[in-house]
Amino acid sequence: MEGNYQQLIEFISEGSGVSVSEIERKIEAKRAKLAGLISKEGAAQVIAAELNVNFDKQIIKLSQIVPGMRKINLIGKIINLFPVREYTKNGRSGRVASFVLADDTSNTRVVLWDENHIDLIAKGQITNESVVEITNSSVRNGEIHLSSFSEIKLSNKPMENIVVERPVFEKTIVNFNSNDKVSARAFVVRMFEPRFFEVCPECRRKVSEVGECQEHGKVAPEKRALLNFIMDDGTDSIRSVIFSDVLEKIMSKEELENQELFAVKKKDFLGKEMIVTGQVRKNSMFDNNEFVVEDIGEVDIDKLIEKLEK
Numbered sequence: 232m233e234g235n236y237q238q239l240i241e242f243i244s245e246g247s248g249v250s251v252s253e254i255e256r257k258i259e260a261k262r263a264k265l266a267g268l269i270s271k272e273g274a275a276q277v278i279a280a281e282l283n284v285n286f287d288k289q290i291i292k293l294s295q296i297v298p299g300m301r302k303i304n305l306i307g308k309i310i311n312l313f314p315v316r317e318y319t320k321n322g323r324s325g326r327v328a329s330f331v332l333a334d335d336t337s338n339t340r341v342v343l344w345d346e347n348h349i350d351l352i353a354k355g356q357i358t359n360e361s362v363v364e365i366t367n368s369s370v371r372n373g374e375i376h377l378s379s380f381s382e383i384k385l386s387n388k389p390m391e392n393i394v395v396e397r398p399v400f401e402k403t404i405v406n407f408n409s410n411d412k413v414s415a416r417a418f419v420v421r422m423f424e425p426r427f428f429e430v431c432p433e434c435r436r437k438v439s440e441v442g443e444c445q446e447h448g449k450v451a452p453e454k455r456a457l458l459n460f461i462m463d464d465g466t467d468s469i470r471s472v473i474f475s476d477v478l479e480k481i482m483s484k485e486e487l488e489n490q491e492l493f494a495v496k497k498k499d500f501l502g503k504e505m506i507v508t509g510q511v512r513k514n515s516m517f518d519n520n521e522f523v524v525e526d527i528g529e530v531d532i533d534k535l536i537e538k539l540e541k
């Protein structure tokens with residue numbers, strides 16, 4: 232449960248020589264003092280500072296990163312390098328580069344904003360499969376960001392057993408952070424009407440109103456559905472979205488398209504506890520998190536008991 236929070240506490244314990252249980256007690260005391268206005272992760276950062284645990288001099292594992300961390304150092308292998316992108320924002324234009332960095336605990340997207348860093352990628356000095364050392368980076372929305380105060384350079388440290396798949400952590404909704412890949416047990420408390428849209432059969436991207444794909448031109452579009460609902464696990468609730476492929480696991484095409492059948496199905500789901508796995512995403516329009524469901528199933532009581540007994 233809450234894998235990275237636990238690892239952060241262990242990290243603080245190692246760096247300070249104070250026991251894990253004592254650190255947990257300090258964190259709870261700090262939160263109580265601040266009337267719960269600070270998250271557990273935030274309180275852990277404050278305790279780390281009070282105990283003089285410095286993230287600056289140590290290499291952090293990717294599974295240990297939590298929102299708000301600053302001045303952190305990492306070593307990892309680039310497993311997916313994205314093309315350098317140009318952007319224009321508020322009349323200013325610039326470039327941004329990103330890649331997925333992996334170590335032996337996890338993998339995370341890394342975003343570069345500094346022209347000198349971006350040049351290393353544009354000129355092919357840093358490529359896919361490069362092992363890189365990053366210093367003085369910070370965590371934003373679950374991603375690692377490098378500013379002009381950060382450094383990135385090639386490393387000849389051997390990287391073994393790197394984690395290519397994104398590990399899934401079990402979390403309660405109140406602890407969801409954007410870009411988390413998480414699994415949770417929650418009740419469906421609201422369900423909205425399904426919405427339909429058309430995609431290109433080749434690349435699965437949305438087509439224009441006249442059925443044209445930006446890349447593949449005029450195509451015979453495929454009809455797809457999405458369903459929004461709200462999940463609540465008692466700690467918090469989150470707006471969730473589920474798309475066609477996954478949606479078909481719990482609802483047939485007929486049930487989605489026929490209003491009466493849908494109404495029956497909806498009634499069936501309301502108040503039902505489900506196990507969901509997916510990705511937490513920041514919805515920038517509403518400035519809140521939403522959950523993109525990648526797998527959904529009913530709670531299997533037998534399996535749950537088996538797991539609890541272990």
Ligand SMILES: [Zn+2]
Nearest residue numbers: 431434444447
């Ligand atoms: Zn297409």
